[in-house]
Amino acid sequence: MKKFLILILFITPFLIQAQTQMQPYLSLADALRISDAAEAKSKAEGWNMVIVVMDAGGHMISLRKMDGVQIGSIDVAIGKARTEVYFKRPTKVFEDAMKVEGGARIATVPNAVAIEGGLPIFKDGIIVGSIGISGASSAQDGIVAVAALAVY
Amino acid sequence: MKKFLILILFITPFLIQAQTQMQPYLSLADALRISDAAEAKSKAEGWNMVIVVMDAGGHMISLRKMDGVQIGSIDVAIGKARTEVYFKRPTKVFEDAMKVEGGARIATVPNAVAIEGGLPIFKDGIIVGSIGISGASSAQDGIVAVAALAVY
Amino acid sequence: MKKFLILILFITPFLIQAQTQMQPYLSLADALRISDAAEAKSKAEGWNMVIVVMDAGGHMISLRKMDGVQIGSIDVAIGKARTEVYFKRPTKVFEDAMKVEGGARIATVPNAVAIEGGLPIFKDGIIVGSIGISGASSAQDGIVAVAALAVY
Amino acid sequence: MKKFLILILFITPFLIQAQTQMQPYLSLADALRISDAAEAKSKAEGWNMVIVVMDAGGHMISLRKMDGVQIGSIDVAIGKARTEVYFKRPTKVFEDAMKVEGGARIATVPNAVAIEGGLPIFKDGIIVGSIGISGASSAQDGIVAVAALAVY
Numbered sequence: 001m002k003k004f005l006i007l008i009l010f011i012t013p014f015l016i017q018a019q020t021q022m023q024p025y026l027s028l029a030d031a032l033r034i035s036d037a038a039e040a041k042s043k044a045e046g047w048n049m050v051i052v053v054m055d056a057g058g059h060m061i062s063l064r065k066m067d068g069v070q071i072g073s074i075d076v077a078i079g080k081a082r083t084e085v086y087f088k089r090p091t092k093v094f095e096d097a098m099k100v101e102g103g104a105r106i107a108t109v110p111n112a113v114a115i116e117g118g119l120p121i122f123k124d125g126i127i128v129g130s131i132g133i134s135g136a137s138s139a140q141d142g143i144v145a146v147a148a149l150a151v152y
Numbered sequence: 153m154k155k156f157l158i159l160i161l162f163i164t165p166f167l168i169q170a171q172t173q174m175q176p177y178l179s180l181a182d183a184l185r186i187s188d189a190a191e192a193k194s195k196a197e198g199w200n201m202v203i204v205v206m207d208a209g210g211h212m213i214s215l216r217k218m219d220g221v222q223i224g225s226i227d228v229a230i231g232k233a234r235t236e237v238y239f240k241r242p243t244k245v246f247e248d249a250m251k252v253e254g255g256a257r258i259a260t261v262p263n264a265v266a267i268e269g270g271l272p273i274f275k276d277g278i279i280v281g282s283i284g285i286s287g288a289s290s291a292q293d294g295i296v297a298v299a300a301l302a303v304y
Numbered sequence: 305m306k307k308f309l310i311l312i313l314f315i316t317p318f319l320i321q322a323q324t325q326m327q328p329y330l331s332l333a334d335a336l337r338i339s340d341a342a343e344a345k346s347k348a349e350g351w352n353m354v355i356v357v358m359d360a361g362g363h364m365i366s367l368r369k370m371d372g373v374q375i376g377s378i379d380v381a382i383g384k385a386r387t388e389v390y391f392k393r394p395t396k397v398f399e400d401a402m403k404v405e406g407g408a409r410i411a412t413v414p415n416a417v418a419i420e421g422g423l424p425i426f427k428d429g430i431i432v433g434s435i436g437i438s439g440a441s442s443a444q445d446g447i448v449a450v451a452a453l454a455v456y
Numbered sequence: 457m458k459k460f461l462i463l464i465l466f467i468t469p470f471l472i473q474a475q476t477q478m479q480p481y482l483s484l485a486d487a488l489r490i491s492d493a494a495e496a497k498s499k500a501e502g503w504n505m506v507i508v509v510m511d512a513g514g515h516m517i518s519l520r521k522m523d524g525v526q527i528g529s530i531d532v533a534i535g536k537a538r539t540e541v542y543f544k545r546p547t548k549v550f551e552d553a554m555k556v557e558g559g560a561r562i563a564t565v566p567n568a569v570a571i572e573g574g575l576p577i578f579k580d581g582i583i584v585g586s587i588g589i590s591g592a593s594s595a596q597d598g599i600v601a602v603a604a605l606a607v608y
């Protein structure tokens with residue numbers, strides 16, 4: 001990717017239009033590195049988690065379920081990751097929005113899981129995917145998500 | 153299976169790790185005994201119920217619908233049983249969580265029915281399945297679930 | 305769990321019936337080892353694949369999508385893995401059954417994807433999960449599945 | 457039921473209109489008796505089955521899953537029972553229709569599982585429900601269904 005970018009910096013104008021129509025994306029290697037970090041943080045804290053990494057289309061690149069996690073956390077982690085990509089914001093934003101008067105309307109938003117525990121992933125200001133975590137308390141899920149993205 | 157068990161009785165320590173990758177499960181005989189108890193309790197109270205018993209994967213082992221129950225209770229009982237297995241907790245925990253500020257967020261959790269009336273079933277601390285009851289008030293559904301598990 | 309196991313090592317026969325209600329399961333470590341082998345084989349062959357490992361309840365333990373794979377392969381791999389667990393047989397069995405007279409009836413079987421590319425996983429004769437592969441031709445998907453299970 | 461019918465035969469005209477708007481139905485007692493017979497036949501043959509009994513609306517009255525049956529048979533048995541009620545015919549009729557030229561069109565019929573193994577249940581010429589069986593070969597599933605209805 002880097003080499004390709006250096007190349008186009010020195011080559012030329014007629015490539016510029018094509019270049020502006022490029023967007024960054026998350027590779028499997030990125031997703032596994034992020035997932036490893038999430039798993040390491042979870043183990044260090046003694047938590048069992050489901051860890052999902054999605055691409056910018058809301059499709060899974062990686063999922064792993066640690067032993068003993070409740071199976072319901074699989075769909076919750078997938079749902080959180082989808083929410084973050086679909087709405088380009090942490091699920092916690094929706095969770096907080098539920099706390100004000102009339103906030104229950106958020107429950108009618110398609111594809112929105114309003115439980116903390118995940119983050120969208122941006123590169124150069126463009127969304128490239130998300131991480132969704134579920135298995136412990138939603139605050140703990142959120143801590144793991146933050147720790148995981150530190151390696152990206 | 154028997155041979156394997158006899159083997160571990162005489163062999164030993166170095167097999168223990170493999171052995172720890174065993175987990176208990178619920179049989180049809182267990183499920184029918186639990187369902188019979190639920191039906192007996194329901195009849196004694198004059199309530200008509202749908203009674204569902206699931207395994208640890210969230211799959212039905214037994215369902216029975218007493219005469220005259222509203223058909224909507226079939227999916228409610230299935231949903232309660234699924235919730236309990238998927239999240240290893242009684243649906244009442246979710247019902248109670250809905251009552252606090254921002255509790256409506258629970259309505260966005262995939263596969264969670266937040267209505268009392270069922271219990272997860274554990275054996276040696278490991279989840280083996282669940283019972284889901286629907287047909288009367290949620291508190292009455294809960295009473296039948298407790299009575300049913302007394303025979304397990 | 306350990307205490308219970310030590311107990312049965314010293315106690316005996318009358319416990320055997322309860323003990324027979326134990327079944328083996330697949331750990332995340334197993335699933336990652338299998339997935340690594342599938343990814344290594346795919347790379348060696350120059351194929352890009354989605355690799356899914358499920359538990360005995362048809363729930364995902366691990367998913368990874370190699371760069372550049374068509375996104376449709378995600379649900380295909382999940383569907384193959386589900387089919388294998390749900391019906392305790394390779395998807396190829398259904399694919400072959402479609403080739404005989406009246407074989408189109410297989411298309412009406414709920415939860416059955418009739419495309420080669422995955423295998424159920426057994427331990428001591430009991431199903432513990434499955435692997436589902438999608439991304440190349442179905443025969444190539446099948447080759448990767450076989451190679452992956454060689455490490456289990 | 458018989459007593460009730462004799463009664464109305466001797467009572468009177470003004471009841472006739474109401475009477476023609478009555479329809480028979482399957483009770484839980486009926487469903488359990490049928491299910492017991494199916495389970496007994498399955499055990500006698502050494503087959504493990506999922507046994508579903510539905511009402512005339514295509515809703516489950518009873519389900520039971522014998523130990524060791526593949527979990528995929530749950531949805532297959534439910535699908536067969538639904539097909540029989542929805543179309544008032546054995547699933548075998550659809551299976552046979554798949555064998556003639558162009559028969560694959562049956563795979564596009566909503567709610568039709570075209571695999572033998574179940575029967576609609578009639579009373580006085582009116583459909584009251586169905587039985588769906590899955591777990592062995594489709595012919596064996598069909599044998600159990602026939603044996604089960606012998607007790608109704």
